[in-house]
Amino acid sequence: MPIGSRMENSKQDVSADAAIFAELYPQLRRFAAVVAPREVDPDDLVQDGLERTLRKHSLSSLTNAKAYLFRVILNLASNERRGLMRARRAFSRLSSEDTAEPAYPSDLTELLRLPSPQRAMLYLREVQGFTYREIASLLGMSEEAVAKASRRARARLSDELREDSI
Amino acid sequence: MNRLHSALEGLASRGTPRGADEIFSDATQSMGSPTSEALVRIDQGDEIMVSSTVSRRQYPAWLMFAAAFGVVLIVGLAITLVVRPTGDTGRDVAGNNTASSVVPGPTLPPSDNVPMTVPAGSDLSYYSYLPDLHLGWRAAEDGNTDLCWKTASDEGCESDLFYAPDTVIIPNGNHVIVLTRPALGGETPTEAVVTFSNGETANEAFTTPSGIAIAFARVEVPDGVTVTSASAN
Numbered sequence: 001m002p003i004g005s006r007m008e009n010s011k012q013d014v015s016a017d018a019a020i021f022a023e024l025y026p027q028l029r030r031f032a033a034v035v036a037p038r039e040v041d042p043d044d045l046v047q048d049g050l051e052r053t054l055r056k057h058s059l060s061s062l063t064n065a066k067a068y069l070f071r072v073i074l075n076l077a078s079n080e081r082r083g084l085m086r087a088r089r090a091f092s093r094l095s096s097e098d099t100a101e102p103a104y105p106s107d108l109t110e111l112l113r114l115p116s117p118q119r120a121m122l123y124l125r126e127v128q129g130f131t132y133r134e135i136a137s138l139l140g141m142s143e144e145a146v147a148k149a150s151r152r153a154r155a156r157l158s159d160e161l162r163e164d165s166i
Numbered sequence: 167m168n169r170l171h172s173a174l175e176g177l178a179s180r181g182t183p184r185g186a187d188e189i190f191s192d193a194t195q196s197m198g199s200p201t202s203e204a205l206v207r208i209d210q211g212d213e214i215m216v217s218s219t220v221s222r223r224q225y226p227a228w229l230m231f232a233a234a235f236g237v238v239l240i241v242g243l244a245i246t247l248v249v250r251p252t253g254d255t256g257r258d259v260a261g262n263n264t265a266s267s268v269v270p271g272p273t274l275p276p277s278d279n280v281p282m283t284v285p286a287g288s289d290l291s292y293y294s295y296l297p298d299l300h301l302g303w304r305a306a307e308d309g310n311t312d313l314c315w316k317t318a319s320d321e322g323c324e325s326d327l328f329y330a331p332d333t334v335i336i337p338n339g340n341h342v343i344v345l346t347r348p349a350l351g352g353e354t355p356t357e358a359v360v361t362f363s364n365g366e367t368a369n370e371a372f373t374t375p376s377g378i379a380i381a382f383a384r385v386e387v388p389d390g391v392t393v394t395s396a397s398a399n
Binding site for chain 2: 041
């Protein structure tokens with residue numbers, strides 16, 4: 001294929017991808033805000049996920065771009081969280097109690113203690129209203145694994161927070 | 167809406183979105199996509215993609231923590247050596263080293279210092295936020311959470327969704343205490359802007375006590391006027 005046609009095709013792909021991304025962005029951004037560690041900007045996570053996806057596929061070539069991006073974002077969030085936990089442990093050994101990061105003593109703090117996949121499932125179930133089957137399909141897991149992880153997440157939340165949610 | 171739903175919703179809407187266009191553009195530029203128009207032809211129609219670097223606001227975690235540790239050390243030393251009063255002009259805030267140790271209002275007896283959200287209708291468990299201001303959290307009937315406050319002369323409750331620029335205004339004698347929460351993922355507010363009933367405004371810097379993500383500013387209220395609004399910048 002001549003270079004001119006290939007560049008034209010690439011530009012068309014990019015335009016189509018931009019349109020797909022613009023449509024998905026509000027959902028991706030909210031999902032990233034839920035699963036990202038507090039220190040990570042949700043938009044950075046979305047950008048990272050998009051970048052990694054585009055390196056392998058155009059969004060228009062994916063059968064379910066939304067599910068693909070959700071999974072990439074969730075994996076990135078889990079990786080970030082693991083890295084930050086290692087750093088926090090190292091930092092806590094160096095610092096005194098007084099230097100702990102200020103926290104807001106409320107429900108968000110409870111939620112932020114949960115691992116990213118558990119937060120993702122609670123969000124998709126409670127806010128988005130998805131069934132376990134739909135969540136499983138979206139995140140590429142078995143329905144049973146989703147149900148189990150959701151139960152575990154609820155069990156980890158304080159009594160006050162989950163009392164009227166179950 | 168239950169409390170879990172409300173908390174998840176709060177998490178999902180944290181920070182200020184940069185927008186789809188900007189993120190897509192940054193992503194494609196940083197990976198050297200054809201949109202950067204940086205396709206370079208070599209030899210027989212082959213092409214390589216030349217990436218143009220777009221910096222992301224991300225630094226190694228160890229570097230961020232090392233920097234934060236340094237800042238905390240410097241600030242701690244500064245507070246110890248400069249700000250902390252030498253005389254008995256005030257009282258520490260239940261272990262919180264606030265820059266504003268001098269207490270203008272009547273103080274309250276120290277509380278349990280156990281911040282927790284109690285169920286709707288239950289008695290509050292207060293947290294000694296300042297010597298003259300205690301805070302507590304209670305589930306509201308609608309499933310959200312209320313921030314409740316108590317001074318020596320007054321008490322009240324408001325929604326705890328007072329992320330900057332929103333504030334909570336607490337009357338306390340001849341001044342008001344303005345509270346705000348730094349928006350998650352957003353910038354920490356630095357200044358309270360209070361508007362009085364006569365149309366005049368007053369600005370005061372926020373202070374954030376260590377250990378809790380709520381900033382406060384004390385603003386004097388001139389005689390004969392009331393505070394009509396306050397925002398956090």
